[in-house]
Amino acid sequence: xxxxxxxxxxxxxxxxxxxxxxxxxxxxxxxxxxxxxxxxxxxxxxxxxxxxxxxxxxxxxxxxxxxxxxxxxxxxxxxxxxxxxxxxxxxxxxxxxxxxxxxxxxxxxxxxxxxxxxxxxxxxxxxxxxxxxxxxxxxxxxxxxxxxxxxxxxxxxxxxxxxxxxxxxxxxxxxxxxxxxxxxxxxxxxxxxxxxxxxxxxxxxxxxxxxxxxxxxxxxxxxxxxxxxxxxxxxxxxxxxxxxxxxxxxxxxxxxxxxxxxxxxxxxxxxxxxxxxxxxxxxxxxxxxxxxxxxxxxxxxxxxxxxxxxxxxxxxxxxxxxxxxxxxxxxxxxxxxxxxxxxxxxxxxxxxxxxxxxxxxxxxxxxxxxxxxxxxxxxxxxxxxxxxxxxxxxxxxxxxxxxxxxxxxxxxxxxxxxxxxxxxxxxxxxxxxxxxxx
Amino acid sequence: xxxxxxxxxxxxxxxxxxxxxxxxxxxxxxxxxxxxxxxxxxxxxxxxxxxxxxxxxxxxxxxxxxxxxxxxxxxxxxxxxxxxxxxxxxxxxxxxxxxxxxxxxxxxxxxxxxxxxx
Amino acid sequence: xxxxxxxxxxxxxxxxxxxxxxxxxxxxxxxxxxxxxxxxxxxxxxxxxxxxxxxxxxxxxxxxxxxxxxxxxxxxxxxxxxxxxxxxxxxxxxxxxxxxxxxxxxxxxxxxxxxxxxxxxxxxxxxxxxxxxxxxxxxxxxxxxxxxxxxxxxxxxxxxxxxxxxxxxxxxxxxxxxxxxxxxxxxxxxxxxxxxxxxxxxxxxxxxxxxxxxxxxxxxxxxxxxxxxxxxxxxxxxxxxxxxxxxxxxxxxxxxxxxxxxxxxxxxxxxxxxxxxxxxxxxxxxxxxxxxxxxxxxxxxxxxxxxxxxxxxxxxxxxxxxxxxxxxxxxxxxxxxxxxxxxxxxxxxxxxxxxxxxxxxxxxxxxxxxxxxxxxxxxxxxxxxxxxxxxxxxxxxxxxxxxxxxxxxxxxxxxxxxxxxxxxxxxxxxxxxxxxx
Numbered sequence: 001x002x003x004x005x006x007x008x009x010x011x012x013x014x015x016x017x018x019x020x021x022x023x024x025x026x027x028x029x030x031x032x033x034x035x036x037x038x039x040x041x042x043x044x045x046x047x048x049x050x051x052x053x054x055x056x057x058x059x060x061x062x063x064x065x066x067x068x069x070x071x072x073x074x075x076x077x078x079x080x081x082x083x084x085x086x087x088x089x090x091x092x093x094x095x096x097x098x099x100x101x102x103x104x105x106x107x108x109x110x111x112x113x114x115x116x117x118x119x120x121x122x123x124x125x126x127x128x129x130x131x132x133x134x135x136x137x138x139x140x141x142x143x144x145x146x147x148x149x150x151x152x153x154x155x156x157x158x159x160x161x162x163x164x165x166x167x168x169x170x171x172x173x174x175x176x177x178x179x180x181x182x183x184x185x186x187x188x189x190x191x192x193x194x195x196x197x198x199x200x201x202x203x204x205x206x207x208x209x210x211x212x213x214x215x216x217x218x219x220x221x222x223x224x225x226x227x228x229x230x231x232x233x234x235x236x237x238x239x240x241x242x243x244x245x246x247x248x249x250x251x252x253x254x255x256x257x258x259x260x261x262x263x264x265x266x267x268x269x270x271x272x273x274x275x276x277x278x279x280x281x282x283x284x285x286x287x288x289x290x291x292x293x294x295x296x297x298x299x300x301x302x303x304x305x306x307x308x309x310x311x312x313x314x315x316x317x318x319x320x321x322x323x324x325x326x327x328x329x330x331x332x333x334x335x336x337x338x339x340x341x342x343x344x345x346x347x348x349x350x351x352x353x354x355x356x357x358x359x360x361x362x363x364x365x366x367x368x369x370x371x372x373x374x375x376x377x378x379x380x381x382x383x384x385x386x387x388x389x390x391x392x393x394x395x396x397x398x399x400x401x402x403x404x405x406x407x408x409x410x411x412x413x414x415x416x417x418x419x420x421x422x423x424x425x426x427x428x429x430x431x432x433x434x435x436x437x438x
Numbered sequence: 439x440x441x442x443x444x445x446x447x448x449x450x451x452x453x454x455x456x457x458x459x460x461x462x463x464x465x466x467x468x469x470x471x472x473x474x475x476x477x478x479x480x481x482x483x484x485x486x487x488x489x490x491x492x493x494x495x496x497x498x499x500x501x502x503x504x505x506x507x508x509x510x511x512x513x514x515x516x517x518x519x520x521x522x523x524x525x526x527x528x529x530x531x532x533x534x535x536x537x538x539x540x541x542x543x544x545x546x547x548x549x550x551x552x553x554x555x556x
Numbered sequence: 557x558x559x560x561x562x563x564x565x566x567x568x569x570x571x572x573x574x575x576x577x578x579x580x581x582x583x584x585x586x587x588x589x590x591x592x593x594x595x596x597x598x599x600x601x602x603x604x605x606x607x608x609x610x611x612x613x614x615x616x617x618x619x620x621x622x623x624x625x626x627x628x629x630x631x632x633x634x635x636x637x638x639x640x641x642x643x644x645x646x647x648x649x650x651x652x653x654x655x656x657x658x659x660x661x662x663x664x665x666x667x668x669x670x671x672x673x674x675x676x677x678x679x680x681x682x683x684x685x686x687x688x689x690x691x692x693x694x695x696x697x698x699x700x701x702x703x704x705x706x707x708x709x710x711x712x713x714x715x716x717x718x719x720x721x722x723x724x725x726x727x728x729x730x731x732x733x734x735x736x737x738x739x740x741x742x743x744x745x746x747x748x749x750x751x752x753x754x755x756x757x758x759x760x761x762x763x764x765x766x767x768x769x770x771x772x773x774x775x776x777x778x779x780x781x782x783x784x785x786x787x788x789x790x791x792x793x794x795x796x797x798x799x800x801x802x803x804x805x806x807x808x809x810x811x812x813x814x815x816x817x818x819x820x821x822x823x824x825x826x827x828x829x830x831x832x833x834x835x836x837x838x839x840x841x842x843x844x845x846x847x848x849x850x851x852x853x854x855x856x857x858x859x860x861x862x863x864x865x866x867x868x869x870x871x872x873x874x875x876x877x878x879x880x881x882x883x884x885x886x887x888x889x890x891x892x893x894x895x896x897x898x899x900x901x902x903x904x905x906x907x908x909x910x911x912x913x914x915x916x917x918x919x920x921x922x923x924x925x926x927x928x929x930x931x932x933x934x935x936x937x938x939x940x941x942x943x944x945x946x947x948x949x950x951x952x953x954x955x956x957x958x959x960x961x962x963x964x965x966x967x968x969x970x971x972x973x974x975x976x977x978x979x980x981x982x983x984x985x986x987x988x989x990x991x992x993x
Binding site: 449478 | 617618619621646653692705706728729755756757758759760763767768771774777778783786809810811812813814815816817818820824826834835836837839840841842843845
Binding site for chain 1: 474478492493506508527528
């Protein structure tokens, strides 16, 4: 059976109120039926994925992972949503990669307070790469509000080592020093056998700027960097890379109040690393327990309405038309010698299609449902933004052909893509999850 | 070892794109190929071949080969974020390492022998 | 129809703007195979609506060598008979990857429209902005409007809009195999053309064996004598045209092929740029792509120089008029007079063949003799059959008359592996017989 299918099967039963139990000792076992002291009842979690300012596109990897595994009570949150307290409705918050400082700045002190309350109240925090750096103690502006874990970063240095390749991907300034990235791509990890990471001894996961970590006393080390692979790209001397990473922590479980923070250096949520994905899912099952009696969750948004079948069909048809128009233009940008520096991040043209394709792939499943669930006005806003996206893309193409500066259009476009993709997934998960509860 | 492309031998037939995409998708499409015929200058009869590798983009033009590093900062004077995530849509060339019967599919399928292994 | 197919037929009524989509039934493929076998069936189904049927071959867009073409099936204004015109270059495959195997266009629009077919979406769009533009301007406008230089088009020029009997449907910027005046049909429906673009994926039943067999066939093809040759002059020379290579060579720029067609059947000549230039030309429209050998030879016979022939062909492509008809009917021998004859061109052309398939494709074997004795009647029967089979499977027609390695047996075998349908020689014979009757 497909790895994701076993999780999807469980995630069909849980919201139906069917009892499933998970061993506290070994998260790899799902025991149906009679509970025992070593097990706790599994819970179908409400998951928030942060996709607001400062994120790159890798939050979509969390979306893909949760979607394939049948975790459909998902909300995609921006910074205002976090600041306004939406986290308190969630069981899990996932923060993936991006610009750590920009994320911290967007969330601000209010966001930090909400996040702290969420975790100490029993929430599960999944932080990968930038999401991991975010909650580590730091005196840096903006980051200083998020001092939740006294993790030492092993790839932080006052003096930059010699860069042996990819200078544009090598380092960022961090306070008085620099975070440098010794390697990129797949690295080998050794699991420590601490639940929930006890189902296998080793696996691979991709590193794209995430930390090597030294655990604080209260934390459990779940995985360590063990070896490099033939796919690993070295940005520093190999000896230095080994010294910086090997045997340091790649995944930590850090308690905070009643909750847990899972901090990942590599991207365990990357869609090509299924075994790593499984460990994340196990972590979610093990520790998300803000709804201890196992009741199925209510619809993700109480104010979502079901659209009539004909309106739903028209909406999907129109959205398909516009997404197709956008994708066609975006496909033409691939491999063009153009890229944009927006903030501190480089945006390549392919990234446009990452957002568009994430929506495109989900049109068929939406069509199959027959009826869409959405908050009032959201379908119209989605359509308006989808049309605007096509207009901007065509204008961008025109300007590129003329050799004009396209930074402003690109900035507007990526902002629009981020917003529209978030809105789309709000509608998508509302539709999917509203078909789950009895 | 890598792919070498002679753009002057190329006849713009796109078989390489199809074969590469098949290697990744097990179906017939052009979506996922890391080798792409550049054919956007149809009236000028100007065509060549682009190959995406892990770190580099090889541009085989009729007038010669150009190799560009992928993901360099748009403004070389500004420091770019070091944690740029790679794209999923087109992976870099892996020389079809799992296709023992054919070796690199683009080489095997090119009817003009414009693509070779160097 | 799960394999080698988009599983979609679309029927577009230009009068009512109604668009109906149906699935392609497997039983239809089992009975009619594909390409012209099915377009003819659809034509007959919608006969009362004077349809134009655009389709793809069963193997179009696969790893079968030369699986490049789509086709247009309609009643020719020139011959009055049902004809099948190949859709070549990269346009044929784009139809399938845009999401449809077959497109039926019926009815007459009140206002000029074009069809924008993209990723399983069919839009009837207002063509008032491009009605009146020539073929090149029209394709440029559509590509600019959609924001993509790789959009493939089938458009008419002024000849089609004026409903000339010799109006051609042109593909992107170039003349096509349309000898049948199909451009007049488009003009009569106020249909400026179709634009295609898609990122579809075609599933294959037993993809490993399909690809393995494709490579085996390709390996055999690569031993053929034509693999050392390229371009239209070599073809013309082989079919008996003396001196053509020397005549054309001074203006030849490059040769190119239709999708996965091992022989480069298209030659671009440069008229306003150094033909030896390899860098991208700074001239926006330096020359013209030629795939039409009979038309090329017809202009040469009128005494035109190679350069003037190129300019005449370019003018025909822009105007959207059949260059072979122009060469035959204009009665002129200077470039200016030839171009001036477009408007109001009339007369009866001599169309070789039986009128079902386009004589744009030379009516004899090229580079290989296919075991034919040289008897004219035998060659004619052979050619008709070869074209029919090419139209059914989606094989580039010129390549099909030069490549014995692409046998019916090989095509049937690939079709069977790719679809898991039992497609026999008997079925193929029946479909061919139906097309040729």
